[in-house]
Amino acid sequence: MxxxxxxxxxxxxxxIEKDDYEQRTARRPPWYKMSDDGEPRYFAICPACNxxxxxxxxxxxxxxxxxxxxxxxxxxxxGVGIYDREAFEWCPYSxxxxxxxxxxxxxxxxxxxxxxxxxxxxxxxxxxxxLSQSTGIRIDxxxxxxxxxxxxxxxxxxxxxxxxxNIPWVFAYMTDNQxxxxxxxxxxxxxxxxVARAQGVLEFTDKGYLIKPxxxxxxxxxxxxxxxxxxxxxxxxLTESMDMVxxxxxxxxxxxxxxxxxxxxxxxxxNNLVNFGEWKTSPWNEQLLQLARExxxxxxx
Numbered sequence: 001m002x003x004x005x006x007x008x009x010x011x012x013x014x015x016i017e018k019d020d021y022e023q024r025t026a027r028r029p030p031w032y033k034m035s036d037d038g039e040p041r042y043f044a045i046c047p048a049c050n051x052x053x054x055x056x057x058x059x060x061x062x063x064x065x066x067x068x069x070x071x072x073x074x075x076x077x078x079g080v081g082i083y084d085r086e087a088f089e090w091c092p093y094s095x096x097x098x099x100x101x102x103x104x105x106x107x108x109x110x111x112x113x114x115x116x117x118x119x120x121x122x123x124x125x126x127x128x129x130x131l132s133q134s135t136g137i138r139i140d141x142x143x144x145x146x147x148x149x150x151x152x153x154x155x156x157x158x159x160x161x162x163x164x165x166n167i168p169w170v171f172a173y174m175t176d177n178q179x180x181x182x183x184x185x186x187x188x189x190x191x192x193x194x195v196a197r198a199q200g201v202l203e204f205t206d207k208g209y210l211i212k213p214x215x216x217x218x219x220x221x222x223x224x225x226x227x228x229x230x231x232x233x234x235x236x237x238l239t240e241s242m243d244m245v246x247x248x249x250x251x252x253x254x255x256x257x258x259x260x261x262x263x264x265x266x267x268x269x270x271n272n273l274v275n276f277g278e279w280k281t282s283p284w285n286e287q288l289l290q291l292a293r294e295x296x297x298x299x300x301x
Contacts (some may be wrong), residue, residue: 001070001093002236004044004053004280008081008111011119011164012046012271016068018058030079044070048163048238049091050112051084052077084167087112090160092238105160106172112164113239117157118300120167120275123290124148125285126273127168134263135172135244136191137224138208140185143146144288148295154178157299161229166240169296170229171240177225180246184208195223197258198248226263240265247265 003013006024012114014020021042025031033041042055053070056062072094076083086107089096095137107113120127128139139147156162156174163170184207185191201215201220212220224246241264247255273279 001046001048001053001233001238002067003047003216003238004055004070005047006044008050008115011274013165013267016055016058016070018068020060021055030077032296033077043073043077045081046070046072046091046093048093048165049084049087050115050164051088051091052081066140067236072134082111084110084112086110086160092161092163092240093233099122104154106155106158107160113162114301116162116164116167117296119164120157120171121289121292121296121300123273123274125281126270126279127171128288130168130266130270130273132186134169134266135224136185136187137180138186140183141287141291143178143183145291145295146178147172148291150175150178152295152299153279161231165238166265168270169226169240169242169263169265173226173229175226177223177247179221180210180224181220181222182209182211185210193285194246194259198222201248201250218251219249221255223247223249223255238267240267 002016004016005013008192014024029044033043035041044053044055045051046053054073054075055068055070057065057068062286072088072091073082088094090107128144132138151171151174154176156171156176159170159174161170167224185204186208188204194210195204201212201216202222203211205211210222211212224244226242226244228243229240230242231238241262244261244263245257246259248258249255260274
């Protein structure tokens, strides 16, 4: 992996770079250690699964390696962190993780799952803002509440592929199909594409809402859900994505898929939002945070 952090209690990460690592660690224990055979070793924490990592090539690159990288250490490191085998095996940076598929396996509750839940509740207003930006659907109070309720039903924080880095997108992924008719859409091109594919039963208003036109007399439901969660690491760089799928139900007919789009996870954007000291609160932000506390707050130990 090309990223690291220095505390299991924090959210975020830094790119691996010698000068930056030296400055943050002051070249002191527990990050700098000597092995039993007298070789120096350099440690950090995986930003995704909170397990200890060892940084390789910080001062001398191995043969055929062109930049420093971190790898999971595989056991506890005193002063750095404990070793959680299950979290390691499901970590997207792990070479032992199961292949991605459409199953939604769960892990047992633990320190990592509690931290995921805590970050989601504490920063729910930022999660909503980021999802609204990346999906194009402006999440209002009703939709936010419905998503939180379904996330709780699905125990989304226990989803095995949930990490500290993908919290916003896995939150959406674990909320199943949500109604988005009469919701505001921030991208008019995207909204008009949905209108075109709905073949005359949707209308995009001047105020940015997707609605059922008065000419449509039959029952209509427009839903959105997320599927095909994928992850991969190439040259130590992690990428993750999922598909956003829109379905349209008319009358008594079965829902039909009308649009599908791949959503790429922007880890750096979420990292910056969580650690942005000048984030401005508002009554709307406080309303979202209160919703998250009411629906999920009792689950935090």
